Amino acid sequence: MALQKRRRGPARTAQQRSAWMRKSGANHMATQACPSCGSPRIPHRVCMSCGQYRGETVVVKPAAEE
Template identity: 40%
Template sequence: MAVPKRKTSKARRDKRRSPNMKKSLPGLSICPQCHEPKLPHRVCPNCNYYDGKEVVAEAVEA
């Protein structure tokens, strides 16, 4: 049975592992109402529209 002759350093070990741990950016789409970037299939945080309809009513401050 093969046994390593030396201990693998943390730097060598982590170098090998790092490409698998990379995170990818979420895909963005453009809101058809206000033309701001937003996450797909979600209400636009800028204008509160989804699928051409206003979903979240604006809060009225007193």
């Protein structure tokens, strides 16, 4: 049975935790340009500026575009 040689120390744990926190942080949200309007959009989500998803208008804004 395999045994680990040593536990990872607190510094190494803190480094990895910092990476996890950076990955899950709200200000590290990945964005892509929307194909229809070009504004930044979270992948696999409806675009917040034009309300389109996969070429279809999903969310109709009340009076934003006239």
